[in-house]
Amino acid sequence: MGILQIQQVRNRLESVFFPLLDLHDISSHPESSLTNFKLTRALTAFVMMKRSQLSAEEAAQCITDGTGDNGLDGIALVPEENKIILVQSKWSETGKGSAELAEMIKFRDGVNDLLSLRWHKFNEKIRAREKEILDVLMQPDIKIDIVFAHMGTGALAGQVKDTMEEFVTDQNDSVSDALNFTYLAQTHIHRMLVEEQQAGEIDLTVSLSDWGSIEGPPPRPFMDTSEASTPLTG
Structure with a gap:
């Protein structure tokens, strides 16, 4: 994927999540590394928001990234669904690479x-x-949703993938499928951005005042809206 798509994701993270991030624990870092910290945390919040019904503000409050996070950058809870979302994120400015073995082991152990x-x-x-x-x-x-999000386009190596998938299989016994693992590469992350925009473009309000059928042949159902009586075909 090209640099333009990376910048589109970055623009979304900066405009929506940067103002919501708690950075007090990394405020002393130089600006060069601070930007990467911010993008990683914003990406974590974006993923949690998209995989739950949380708002951007709520997702930002679920970030746990920092010293001693034990591999868990974010923990989002959806109590009404008895669901927990565990996220590890890696930002890549170049869009290259994928999760490394040491990173996946740390995430699994966390x-x-x-x-x-x-x-x-x-x-x-x-x-x-x-x-x-x-x-x-x-x-x-x-339901435990385990997600590793990486802005690189590289394929996830088999050994790295097996590290988490074997753990998930071991935890899910024959009568349980509580744990689920998902790896999100750059393509998947950008797709979430596209789908978000497309969903936002749909804004249709219809006032239904009556409904029934029209004598055939063949008989056809109709609905009466505030604009017109419209037969339903298909």
Whole structure:
């Protein structure tokens, strides 16, 4: 994918999520590295927003990236669906590469520590949410959405993919499919941006005042809107 698509994603992240990010823990970093931190956190929030019903503001509050995050950049909860979304993100300015083995192992181990309730292995951002996370984790029909998002276009190496997929298979016994793993490369991330725009372009309001059928042959249903009585065909 070309540099234009990368800039389109970046523009969306900067305009929507940058103003919402909590950066107090990295404020002392030089501007060169600060930008990458911000883009990674914004990408995490974007992914959580798109895979849930959270608003941009709510998704930004779910970012856990920082020292001691144990591989979990974001934890989003959807209590009404008994669902938890665990995200690791990597921004790539060039659009090259894919998740590396060490990164996937760290992510896998972080997920395992969370499921094992090893709270001492996580930073304050995660420990402060222990109760609300635990409430969802203890639901028998929980769904755990594990997502690695990478702005590179490179294919995910088999060994890297197997690292997480074998863990997921091991955790899901014969009567459970609680865990699901998804790898989002640049193409998938940009597609979410396109779909978001297309959805926003649909704005149709119809006032239905009556409905019935028209004598045939063949008989046809009709609906009466505030604009006209329109037969339904097809």
